[in-house]
Amino acid sequence: MAHLEIKGGRALKGTIRISGAKNAALPILSATLLSEGRFKLRQVPELEDVRILIELLRELGVSVQYREQGTVFVDSSKLESFEAPYDLVRRMRASVLVLGPLVARLGKARVSLPGGCAIGARPIDFHLKGLELMGAKLEIREGFVEARANRLEGARIYFDIPSVTGTENLMMAASLAKGNTVIENAAREPEVVALGRLLQDMGAKIKGLGTDTIKIEGTKTLRPATCTIIPDRIEAGTYLMAVGAAGGELIIENCVPEHLEAVILKLKAAGLKIKVIDADKIKVKRRRRLCSVDVKTQPYPGFPTDLQAQIMVLMSTAGKLSVITETIFENRFMHVAELKRLGADIKVEGRSAIVRGVKHLNGAPVMATDLRASASLVLAGLGAKGTTIVQGLHHLDRGYERMDEKLSAVGARIKRVNGTPVQEGKMS
Ligand code: EPU
Secondary structure: OOEEEEEOOOOEEEEEEOOEOHHHHHHHHHHHHHOOOEEEEEOOOOOHHHHHHHHHHHHOOOEEEEOOOOOEEEEOOOOOOOEEOHHHHHHOHHHHHHHHHHHHHHOEEEEEOOOOEOOEOOOOHHHHHHHHHOOOEEEEEOOEEEEEOOOOEOOEEEOOOOOHHHHHHHHHHHHOOEOEEEEEOOOOOHHHHHHHHHHHHOOOEEEOOOOOEEEEEOOOOOOOOEEEOOEOHHHHHHHHHHHHHHOEEEEEEOOOHHHHHHHHHHHHHOOOEEEEEEOOEEEEEEOOOOOOOOEEEOOOOOEOHHHHHHHHHHHOOOOOEEEEEOOOOOOOOOHHHHHHHOOOEEEEEOOEEEEEOOOOOEOOEEEOOOHHHHHHHHHHHHHOEOEEEEEOHHHHHHHOOOHHHHHHOOOOEEEEEOOOOOOOOOOO
């Protein structure tokens, strides 16, 4: 099994270019199911999650062709299957994003239920209730949700909690439904807006993108379109924090500073020097030891849960005491046990982690438990004294494009090593 070997203590210097956003690419690829014809998608990141979704599209009969530099052509004119098998949905829960488009276009879908997840139960009841309100008949059979509808009809839908993929699934379904749909308490994430823009380019009539009330006037057919996937704000935030962990100075290019407002304000409060130097460039510098700040994860535009593990690394060597509260997922503190192996002083109480800054972390072997946790362990390794070995790289590769290469190009001593790491000797 491959692992990362990181020798900490080297300040970063240079420029890192941000890739297309995984969480925008997944719904946008799913939206190609809504219309016949050839789509051209640019800046599609080469990631394991994207590969799984493409594998699923191909199983459904969709033609997907990769071209150089992240350009992908997709054509679902020959859509022949309506089933998303367990094996693919199990590997990536966002596969459930094909449910809305399949029912809307074919009038039927059979999609495996995703089951639990390392970071929380993550049910999909909002997706299902929304489709039912739009007239779909749903049955759960043998671990699959089976949905049928002659033609979906517009409906008023209210989410108890704003759900990102829930909003996306229903927005796609509503675009081909008969009549008007209103989604109240909808998610406002930039990835939802990016999907909405593509749907508008396909001919859908959508209002209120980026607000909590989205109105969709359904249409009978949609047309293919071209789109560039927006830059990944979570990847950008992770590299801003890499400077917080390792020190030095970086320029983060091809990012949207506006998407990172809460993150930038929090990092500035912690003492990082951050300046937006261009419409798509941010300069970040660490001059001194960071100070402790409290963090609470929230739906966008709040501080993202997908950066909670990474900021915890910064707080683990910051001046005083920090309280980090996770409000989105109930089990997203699995990185805590691993950070403690590096010497961090963290206590979890319910939904909060109390982090007391220590002088420095010490390298050790650690195991990644989920995607963002694995990024946090890499950051911890960059800042720690000695060598950190990060195992469980399949998590990292799901959502970060060539992270080790990008970091080593800016001076980090990080390398991907094939094979099982050599075990340290036992104490005699
Ligand atoms: N929820 C329900 N019922 C539902 C849907 C959601 O109770 O039917 C709850 C969830 O359990 C959670 C909250 O609502 O407590 C919000 O979950 P949401 O549905 O927004 O999460 P998601 O759509 O499954 C997306 C991202 C996640 C990101 C979250 C929150 C994609 C493909 N995934 O997940 O990204 O953490 O929104 O921002 O867009 C990641 O990239 O590492 C990742 C986990």
